[in-house]
Amino acid sequence: MTQFVDVILPLALPQLFTYSVPETENKAVMVGMRVSVPFGKSSSYTGLIASIHDQAPALYQAKDIHQIIDDAPIVSKYQLALWEWIASYYCCHLGEVFRASMPKTLLLESETLLMLKSHNPDVIKDLSDEAYLLWEALQLQPQLNVKTAADIVSMSKVYKTLQELLQAGIVELEEAVVETYKPKLVNYLMLHPAYETEPALVALLNNLAKQADKQKDALMYLFQWKAQHPAIPLLEKQLIEAAGVSKATVNTLIRKGILVRYTEQQDRVIFANDANAKNTQLNEIQETALNELHHHFTTKECNLLFGVTASGKTEVYKKMMEYYLDQGFQVLYLLPEIALTTQLVQRLTAYFGNRVAVYHSKYNSQERFEVWKHVLHANPEAQIVIGARSSVLLPFQHLGLIIVDEEHEPSYKQQDPAPRYHARDTALYLARITGAKTILGSATPSIESYEHAVQGKYGLVTLNQRFGAVQMPKIEVVDLREAQFKKQLFGPFSKNLLEAIAEKTDKGEQVILFQNRRGYAPVLECMRCGHVPQCPHCDVSLTYHKFRNQLRCHYCGYAMAMPTHCHQCRDNQLTTKGLGTEQIEMELASQFPKLRIERLDTDTTRGKNSLETILDRFKNREIDVLIGTQMVAKGLDFKMVTLVGIIHADALWYQPDFRASERCYQLLTQVSGRAGRAELAGQVLIQTYQPSHPIIELVQQGNYMAMFNSQQTERQSFNYPPFCRLIRITLRHKNYELVQQAAHWLANSIRQSIETPLLGPEEPPIARIRNEFHRTMMMKIPLHQSTVRVKKQLQRTLTAFESIAAYKAVKRTVTVDPY
Template sequence: MFTSPKYIDVILPLPLKGTFTYCTDEDDLLVGQRVVVQFGARKLYTAIVKRIHDKKPVEYQAKPLLAILDEAPIVNVVQLEFWDWIAKYYMCNLGDVMSAALPSSLKLASESQVIIHPDFDGDMGELKSDEVLLLNALSHQDELSISAISKLIDIKSVFSLINDLIRREVVQIKEDLRDKYKTKTLSIIYYIASYKKLENTKLTDKQQGLVTAYLKMQQNNPSKKWTVAQVLDKTGFSRAIFTALVNKEIFEIKREEISRLVQSQQEIIPDKQLADFQQKALVEIETSFAEKEVCLLHGITSSGKTEVYIKLIEQQLKKGKQVLYLLPEIALTTQIIKRLQKHFANKVGITHSHLNNAERVEVWKAVQENNDKKVQYPIMLGARSSLFLPFSNLGLIIVDEEHDPSFKQHQPAPRYHARDAAIYLANLHKAKVLLGSATPCVESYYNAKIGKYALVEMHTRYQGIAPPKIQTIDIRKAHLKKQMKYQFSPEILTSIEQTLSAGKQVILFQNRRGYSPVLSCGTCAYTPNCNSCDVSLTYHKWNNHLKCHYCGYTEKLPEVCPSCSANDFEDKGFGTEQIEESLRALLPEYITKRMDYDTTRGKNAHQMIITDFEQGRIDILVGTQMVTKGLDFDNVALVGILNADSMLHFPDFRAYERAFQLMMQVAGRAGRKGAQGKVLVQTYDQENKMFRLLKANDYASFIDQQIEERKLFNYPPYNRLIGITLKHKNQRKLDVAADGLASLLRKSFGNRVLGPEYPAISRIRNYYHKNVLLKIEQEGSVVEAKNILQTIVGRMQEHPDFKAVRFILDVDPV
């Protein structure tokens, strides 16, 4: 046991290196608990205890710990070890990792504003004197910062007091007002009248009718709790009639706390019998896990990978283990969520960016929960951030669509890759990892081929359906012969009409939203550009606005050209909005909808579009890469890719890999049930060798070809990459800093340093960008290279000329 006083190292949710030491005489302190500490002259923060020891800091006087917020740790030891690895591997601060990992509601800081909870009834009878003092102050001032409350109430544990009031819904943090979700309580109806009371109470016919209707509802569903709104909706009676019955003490209304986490209403279905090739894959995966920690499941589109995942999840649940199912974009995977809930009901938890702060806290607690009577989630379905949940007994991590670049975090730090981080997290839990994809990334496929990962393949579609037939269309010839109608060649237009006439549906893919990416004056060639970025403004016709897709700047479309006053604007190129308009002109008798960022901003907008398409209320679905992810439609017979070349011509060594993956994925939406599907690809470059492999569905040959090219030019998987981006508002200062950094790096790394170079978009939000790329051989010491890089960057940041320059380090950029 430690002698008094003892010291604790804490992690603060700030972009600062390492931990900070505080002193305390608390005996019941545990690693992983939240504590309140003072940092700086006036600010208080919630910190996480990382280590408890008896070593006094040498360089500074340790400040005292102010309060302990939790009875039990909210972060476990394995999580802290995982945070350490993320910070070291991805070259970021431990505070950045804490900020990314914890829900906002668990990170109170003294800048937060406290207000009276809108549901507080004003009853202060049970409140303590300090709590009454705070409520009186808030009744005179609408809001108070936590630092102001600290001055008002002279106690050490002001955070504990506020947390307790938040829990009892007396006050709330102001940010909670931005949440657009239902509150935690519902008005539940209880029938309280005895038979004698009912006999002796005079009721009108309508009041008697409502009582009879309610009793019948209760008889049919004895365990169900009915809300006021539900009863009035089902019975058709008015609120005035119901209020009269409450006043006559026939009914009683109680406000009852409910979980914010939506419980599944799906009907449990019996397990499906796996096809022979699926059963073979399942056995191979199970066998591989005896020898290797990671297995890559390469199954073509519609081969039934999800059914194999379900069998593996069942095995883990029988062992009492937890399962993490990672998806690239959780908001777009409604169908997978429903399928898992049909098998596992309320054992499946979901976390994503559409949850509010309070819901995220409840998910966090449900993952931690060991009490069977409370909400528990042994299966968590989530996007990349779900890696940070407090798992204690993880048995399996499934990374579905493992090739997807959405698994990489770009802004802000930590810039981690969820697939790679999942492998390390599984190693900490002694769990297994299954990577699944129809189009695995080059690095994963290479690791499987050299024996680092196990490889299991499924080359057959479920129920023996043939893969879609892929054809290319040379639109160069169609343009020369003036056969194009809007964005469509004669072949694709004819196929669309034939498909729709047969009662089937069509998906059209164009990886660009908006109406037109460029608008220019036909007289003087003036092009509207963003004021803050070096990029043209995209035209959105639905609101007649020009918008920058990098910083969000918006302006109205000018009536005349600002340069020459001509009224002659022409659009160059096309996006999903223009395609939707063209189809409505060409095929007005069919329903066309689009699915892109602009049409799926609402909480359930994507789900409504998917449901409408599933149920046949939409004939043609036009979309960006959203339509390639996690969608399984029975009635789609034709997929059209309207501009394949736009995906190929990027100055990026991964451009062909991403284009091939996207086209194969969107092609896989066709012909998933019944007859063979058809895929038409419009291109100006029909002879490109990539299209030959695409038509043959030969992904293995494409990967082999990519691996050879990367070996020749020293790119992954043969080399590791670290990207360094420098940002500054003054272009000249940025040039000096970038040249200086590259010069220092070359002294240590020689020709392994590429750049500095401006990216394709060199200015965003008034900051100029310049990139330097560092290549490190696989057999070289990556740790040593990172140490050298951090030393050089640290030295430059200390230089007075470069203090305003931002240095962004990105390990394994994608």
């Protein structure tokens, strides 16, 4: 009987595709396995089996699968259920979730292969020089891919040359799938088994004097290693470095039959533990919080741990993790930023050793695949997984605890591309289907999470004192208007801030300066005509980067050299407006030429290890002042930081977002919390033109409840979350009139078919990005209305919209919970 499989393809398509399975493979297929399948005229893709059945598709002839790639399923049943929920809840396609979830090494690449055909030898003499080169290459190896062919004859000539070979009947093309994962292999050395007997070993030792000096050194090191570490294999690289010999020496000993080289697969990331880390003891407040968490978990699936900055939440997490590890469960520890991951890995690996795995985008595809493999098989190397938002998509088998640290952070929300999921909410659903418990931790919880705790949906546990009776930092506000009037403003720095920096650094203490804008200045302006250079592809001004001497767009990446004169009036009087981290770094260096100053922003952390390098240098006190964007505000723990300066706070609350006040409070509180985290007292200076702004006063008081009550009242009045659900629909196209017409048609259709308030369509703050004009509309779904029914009706409306020929080229995105 013919068997069929429904396959998820890594494409943005609304349905699964059915393929037939050869009868010889019927017993080999299982749900969760990868298969290579044909799609379209000549392409092939790696798909995932979602279901197995015996029903042939009614609308098309099922094609056979090409091959079964795996011997066993590579995703868990929980993972498939999570994918389906993400696709349904966030209004995206299952194929998009599949592509986002899988490491690239598991999504095999489709490459066109060239193969030599039997042909008439007479045609060879008529080939062009380039075609003859490819023919010669195919004599030496049976297949070539197009990329290799391009390396031989150049990319500009490859397609014309291939056409010549095809027309001559010399080659044929085959669309084949190529595996890209290569495990890391490590070479080890051992004594040849012939010398395992005592007489043979004695003979070898007697002949040792006859060996060349370097060979003798290599063998002596091997004997010493085996005597000291009989159960630990010897790395070839280690022997070469420790014995001071060359690879040629080792190869000679192998040829003589004295040594044997063997290869083993090894993980690319290995951590070691620190026995002293186990001695950490919780204080009385932490012990109480730990007991409350255990108590709440008897009746609730999720707890909110509300602890002030430096209250020791991580130590409580460690004890909870240890409790679940002892029961054989896996633990997922989510963090909003890779910067946090770097510091936390050091602390957790010191405590748990090589039971910790890390998963985020700075790791290469090979490293991510190894973590995936360990998690899938519940190996000891990945009992704890630390990672950014994508780690919630890993194939957990025995998940017992999920920790979402800094749960308020907007970084947990994926923006582009789809799926546009929120890692915190996705983690809560993953915990529900796996039976795991969840801890949401923050010093400034999101309004939604705290509202759930107040309503009793979550348990609430508080840590209202810093660990070790350390005092909260003293927060002072500097009025920039007054400083300017008294001529006490030096560039971006007030006299108060400069004096505080001098005082702290003279004592050997460290300083963090916060400015939430990278580059040198956001605007370059002509002083004669007022012209500001704009991005030709986006409706934004170009940001000046002095280090590169460029104007750059932070939306599309467009860059141009720094102009010497105005492009409008040709005048050479150009000036910059606004502040970026580059400018602050240069101004500070001019004020304090002897200080060691470093920046921490996207521009300085592009390399794989650049972030770790900067943080390690700061931790080792090789940097006196660290200037950064919001990367410095998120959970970093440096005991010698006693001063935090916020250069310009006003820009934080002038945002077209209903969460601007909440996020401003969170950001200012979090960055202030980097100061005075140990015995040394902390100080925070906030520079602002509005010292009496309500948010500034609440941050000074540390009054989260006042902020929560104010925001709750405001949002209830204007019907914003947590008192409704939001869905944002964005349309974009290069034709302004077309996207305008399409937006009005779609808005009218939604209003007619769905009884839900709709705002828009309207231009967003930046109406054109990458030469595409944008229009947005926002659905506000009341809590009493079924979001499932609304999404189904919305999907029907969008399907009708896409069926209109005039609007087919208009791109649309749907973002659920766009905040």
